[in-house]
Amino acid sequence: MAETFSFKLLATDGKARRGVVSMPRGEIRTPAFMPVGTGGTVKAMYMDQVRGVGADIILGNTYHLMLRPGAERVARLGGLHEFARWPYPILTDSGGFQVMSLSKLRKLTEQGVTFRSHIDGAAYEMSPERSIEIQGLLDSDIQMQLDECTALPAKPTEIERAMELSLRWAERCKTAFGDQPGKAMFGIVQGGDSAALRVRSAQALNAMDLKGYAVGGLAVGEPQSVMLEMLDITCPELPAAKPRYLMGVGTPDDILKSVARGIDMFDCVMPTRNGRHGVAFTRFGQVNLRNARHADDPRPLDEESSWPSTRDCARAYLHHLVKAGETLGAMLLSEINVAYYQSLMQGIREAIAHGTFNEFYQRTREGWARGDIAPR
Amino acid sequence: MAETFSFKLLATDGKARRGVVSMPRGEIRTPAFMPVGTGGTVKAMYMDQVRGVGADIILGNTYHLMLRPGAERVARLGGLHEFARWPYPILTDSGGFQVMSLSKLRKLTEQGVTFRSHIDGAAYEMSPERSIEIQGLLDSDIQMQLDECTALPAKPTEIERAMELSLRWAERCKTAFGDQPGKAMFGIVQGGDSAALRVRSAQALNAMDLKGYAVGGLAVGEPQSVMLEMLDITCPELPAAKPRYLMGVGTPDDILKSVARGIDMFDCVMPTRNGRHGVAFTRFGQVNLRNARHADDPRPLDEESSWPSTRDCARAYLHHLVKAGETLGAMLLSEINVAYYQSLMQGIREAIAHGTFNEFYQRTREGWARGDIAPR
Numbered sequence: 126m127a128e129t130f131s132f133k134l135l136a137t138d139g140k141a142r143r144g145v146v147s148m149p150r151g152e153i154r155t156p157a158f159m160p161v162g163t164g165g166t167v168k169a170m171y172m173d174q175v176r177g178v179g180a181d182i183i184l185g186n187t188y189h190l191m192l193r194p195g196a197e198r199v200a201r202l203g204g205l206h207e208f209a210r211w212p213y214p215i216l217t218d219s220g221g222f223q224v225m226s227l228s229k230l231r232k233l234t235e236q237g238v239t240f241r242s243h244i245d246g247a248a249y250e251m252s253p254e255r256s257i258e259i260q261g262l263l264d265s266d267i268q269m270q271l272d273e274c275t276a277l278p279a280k281p282t283e284i285e286r287a288m289e290l291s292l293r294w295a296e297r298c299k300t301a302f303g304d305q306p307g308k309a310m311f312g313i314v315q316g317g318d319s320a321a322l323r324v325r326s327a328q329a330l331n332a333m334d335l336k337g338y339a340v341g342g343l344a345v346g347e348p349q350s351v352m353l354e355m356l357d358i359t360c361p362e363l364p365a366a367k368p369r370y371l372m373g374v375g376t377p378d379d380i381l382k383s384v385a386r387g388i389d390m391f392d393c394v395m396p397t398r399n400g401r402h403g404v405a406f407t408r409f410g411q412v413n414l415r416n417a418r419h420a421d422d423p424r425p426l427d428e429e430s431s432w433p434s435t436r437d438c439a440r441a442y443l444h445h446l447v448k449a450g451e452t453l454g455a456m457l458l459s460e461i462n463v464a465y466y467q468s469l470m471q472g473i474r475e476a477i478a479h480g481t482f483n484e485f486y487q488r489t490r491e492g493w494a495r496g497d498i499a500p501r
Numbered sequence: 502m503a504e505t506f507s508f509k510l511l512a513t514d515g516k517a518r519r520g521v522v523s524m525p526r527g528e529i530r531t532p533a534f535m536p537v538g539t540g541g542t543v544k545a546m547y548m549d550q551v552r553g554v555g556a557d558i559i560l561g562n563t564y565h566l567m568l569r570p571g572a573e574r575v576a577r578l579g580g581l582h583e584f585a586r587w588p589y590p591i592l593t594d595s596g597g598f599q600v601m602s603l604s605k606l607r608k609l610t611e612q613g614v615t616f617r618s619h620i621d622g623a624a625y626e627m628s629p630e631r632s633i634e635i636q637g638l639l640d641s642d643i644q645m646q647l648d649e650c651t652a653l654p655a656k657p658t659e660i661e662r663a664m665e666l667s668l669r670w671a672e673r674c675k676t677a678f679g680d681q682p683g684k685a686m687f688g689i690v691q692g693g694d695s696a697a698l699r700v701r702s703a704q705a706l707n708a709m710d711l712k713g714y715a716v717g718g719l720a721v722g723e724p725q726s727v728m729l730e731m732l733d734i735t736c737p738e739l740p741a742a743k744p745r746y747l748m749g750v751g752t753p754d755d756i757l758k759s760v761a762r763g764i765d766m767f768d769c770v771m772p773t774r775n776g777r778h779g780v781a782f783t784r785f786g787q788v789n790l791r792n793a794r795h796a797d798d799p800r801p802l803d804e805e806s807s808w809p810s811t812r813d814c815a816r817a818y819l820h821h822l823v824k825a826g827e828t829l830g831a832m833l834l835s836e837i838n839v840a841y842y843q844s845l846m847q848g849i850r851e852a853i854a855h856g857t858f859n860e861f862y863q864r865t866r867e868g869w870a871r872g873d874i875a876p877r
Contacts, residue, residue: 165821169828194796194821202799202817209818420570423578441578442585445541445570452545452828 126151129306130266130336132368136478140360140387143477146337146368148266149307150206151213153181155368155389156477158380158470159216160463161397164189165199165209168397169452169459172211178432178460179467182214182267184392187259188223191249192242196262204264216392217265218372219256219298219313222274222341233273235290253297257310265308269339270298272313277347284317291315292329299333309336311370317342318351320358327362338363339370340388344379353382360387377406377469378493381486384473396462401455403447406465407435410493414458419444424498432464502527505682506642506712508744512854516736516763519853522713522744524642525683526582527589529557531744531765532849534756534842535592537773540565541575541585544773545828545835548587554808554836555843558590558643560768563635564599567625568618572638580640592768593641594748595632595674595689598650598717609649611666629673633686641684645715646674648689653723660693667691668705675709685712687746693718694727696734703738714739715746716764720755729758736763753782753845754869757862760849772838777831779823782841783811786869790834795820800874808840 127147132155136143146153160167160175162183167175175183185205190196194208202208205215224231224240228249231240237252253271260268272291275284295312302310312330316322330338340359343352356371363369370390371383380391396406405412407427419440426443430436434457446454469489476485503523508531512519522529536543536551538559543551551559561581566572570584578584581591600607600616604625607616613628629647636644648667651660671688678686688706692698706714716735719728732747739745746766747759756767772782781788783803795816802819806812810833822830845865852861 164825164827165818166827166829169832171829171832193825194817198797198817201797202815208815208821210813421574421577437586439578439584441570441574442541445584449540449569451540451542452831453542453547455828456545456547456832 130309132337132366134365136480138477138480138482139385141384141473141477141482142387142389143474144368144389146214148214148309150215150266151181153214153390154470154474156380156384156470156473157181157390158466159184159390159392160466161186161392161394162209162211162215163394164193165205167459167463169401169455170397170463172209174460175211175463176213178464179471180213180463182216183211185209185215185217185263185265186223187217187220187256187263188227190217190263191220191259192244192247196259200262200264204262206264214266215263216267216370217260217263217269219269219271220251220259221256221271222373224251225274235293237271253294254301257298257301267337268302268308268310270295270310270312272315272341274315274342274345275317276345277318277342277351279317281317281319281322284315284319285322288315288317288322288326292326295330295333295335299335311335311337311339311368313339313341313372314359314363315342316355318347318355320355323355323359324362327359331362331364335367337368337370339372341372343371344374349379349382352379353386356383356386356388363387377466378490380466380469381473381489384477385482385486396466397459400458400460400462403454403458405443405458406462407497408465408489408492409495409497412497414440414443414447414454416444426461430464431468432461435461435464506685508713508742510741512856514853514856514858515761517760517849517853517858518763518765519850520744520765522590524590524685526591526642527557529590529766530846530850532756532760532846532853533557533766534846535560535766535768536839536842537562537768537770538585538587538591539770540569541581543835543839545777545831546773546839548585550836551587551839552589554840555847556589556839558592559587561585561591561593561639561641562599563593563596563632563639564603566593566639567596567635568620568623572635576638576640580638582640590642591639592643592746593636593639593645595645595647596627596635597632597647598749600627601650611669613647629670630677633674633677643713644678644684644686646671646686646688648691648717650691650718650721651693652721653694653718653727655693657693657695657698660691660695661698664691664693664698664702668702671706671709671711675711687711687713687715687744689715689717689748690735690739691718692731694723694731696731699731699735700738703735707738707740711743713744713746715748717748719747720750725755725758728755729762732759732762732764739763753842754866756842756845757849757865760853761858761862772842773835776834776836776838779830779834781819781834782838783873784841784865784868785871785873788873790816790819790823790830792820802837806840807844808837811837811840
């Protein structure tokens with residue numbers, strides 16, 4: 126295993142990049158999709174399944190974990206890897222996004238943010254330094270700077286204020302993180318839907334010489350075209366030799382189009398959340414298993430899938446489990462969906478390595494456009 | 502595989518019996534515990550886990566399956582084994598117990614019972630013949646007669662009326678079941694808490710020469726001592742050469758004491774239901790993982806368990822998952838509990854075979870009496 130964090134670019138195909146992040150707990154093959162393990166569990170999945178479908182890294186949510194079971198407690202129990210029984214790399218967010226979206230009575234100042242837990246109303250404070258401290262207690266391998274993420278649409282002055290604050294917080298996080306060769310702290314490009322602000326943010330972060338860069342504040346209400354435009358503007362400002370992570374994104378289509386623009390890492394709750402709501406991701410697009418047309422259909426979701434549950438479970442059985450509210454329905458569809466996302470990433474990686482990303486892109490989109498196989 | 506249903510008594514130790522039921526879909530080592538797969542799924546478990554913990558047979562609920570997804574639909578889809586991906590033996594109940602406990606507007610006559618679904622209010626009728634027909638559509642291996650189960654306490658005249666009706670229904674079920682060498686239809690002894698009625702019921706069923714016998718109408722509100730007294734009276738009236746199944750029972754203590762009285766088969770929702778509510782069954786009795794004393798405890802539930810999750814998962818992690826309402830908590834505790842039940846049955850079977858059931862009984866009860874290991 127590598128003793129220090131590093132990123133190696135193995136191949137490019139247009140702007141799409143095939144690479145590998147190496148760190149003491151393992152390698153991350155990029156482009157990578159990180160299943161979201163909010164509170165120390167990728168919902169409704171066993172960790173050996175998460176590994177089995179091909180995930181090299183999972184994401185943990187600092188906000189959720191600091192509230193319950195608590196960062197100091199996780200540290201006493203040996204860190205998040207030991208606690209959740211996932212010995213491979215973990216990326217934690219800063220907590221800032223969920224503080225803004227979930228907590229109560231929050232108050233933001235230059236120093237940081239104070240808020241009350243959405244679970245029990247307890248008061249907390251989160252500063253750039255405390256965020257890095259918590260992520261250190263969790264012992265996460267890739268830590269994120271605290272930032273302020275602006276929901277879109279927003280006024281340009283508001284976007285700029287939050288972006289500039291995020292830059293100052295990035296400096297403080299860098300100082301707090303210090304010198305940890307085996308780990309990394311990533312900065313986050315903000316700037317909303319403003320090209321000029323995105324460029325300003327990316328250049329300032331680049332100058333800080335961080336180990337990796339995320340693009341934040343996208344997929345927060347704007348059309349996909351705006352997100353892609355911001356990636357077109359931002360990616361060229363980021364150093365080629367460092368990994369680029371698009372936060373909280375997204376649909377398989379978002380991922381394909383973002384890889385085409387030079388993004389290396391993704392995370393999203395969509396495969397597990399949609400799975401819990403009865404929706405499967407497949408080669409033929411999304412399939413709603415609640416639909417009555419599946420009730421008598423003995424065929425699997427995709428008989429050519431490499432994942433056993435996708436290949437073996439009858440649609441009729443999945444339909445029944447979903448309709449009856451059975452936990453096994455959420456379990457099967459979560460694994461089926463995360464497996465689909467991982468197979469998509471594997472296809473992307475192989476295509477870039479072979480210089481056939483564009484063909485893969487077209488073929489994959491044709492499968493989705495064809496739609497789910499018709500009932501017999 | 503056996504072509505016909507048979508039961509072989511391999512050893513006895515006092516009244517406790519070690520045996521094996523052989524049928525085309527597999528063997529059932531007795532005493533056996535059947536995990537309950539209500540609606541085509543043992544809740545929150547994968548079928549390969551159910552098999553992996555040592556289950557030879559699962560139970561399916563006719564009432565639930567006839568309402569959703571429907572018996573005719575399951576038949577079209579290849580039967581319950583194919584539908585739920587469990588190729589081993591399945592026992593189905595008659596549906597009568599849940600009709601009485603869950604359905605609405607039910608009306609019972611000599612012919613059968615009419616009722617409305619608790620799910621959508623649709624009208625159904627259930628006769629002895631229809632119950633056997635449904636169980637045949639499900640393709641279950643061991644089918645149960647339709648009976649009327651009386652909740653205790655009840656008036657003797659009411660218990661007698663229901664018991665006599667159940668005997669007439671047993672005859673009709675036997676006729677409806679006909680000659681199916683690879684399968685079995687079991688009769689059900691009723692008679693509430695009346696010794697005389699239990700004897701009358703057992704003798705009348707014995708005279709029908711059925712392939713196996715269940716004891717029903719126990720664990721329905723009466724003290725354990727009454728249940729055991731009824732077993733003491735009933736078991737001697739049942740033929741030694743046929744399996745005896747105590748329906749819906751029970752706690753590990755109920756099982757030990759019933760095996761000691763000659764019972765061979767059990768089913769109960771307790772391991773999965775308690776698991777979903779945060780309670781684990783262990784060698785040291787029941788452990789409520791919600792209890793705050795587990796919050797910082799890195800130790801597993803039982804480091805000597807043969808089941809990996811019991812041995813490897815920190816109590817602190819299980820506590821966290823249960824408190825946070827995470828699905829993985831229900832998943833882990835369901836498998837941990839069904840694994841405990843199966844290990845208990847394995848211990849029982851080995852002890853009877855070695856003529857050491859009484860020592861096993863004492864040692865097991867001492868473990869429970871000792872209670873859970875103290876916090877560090």
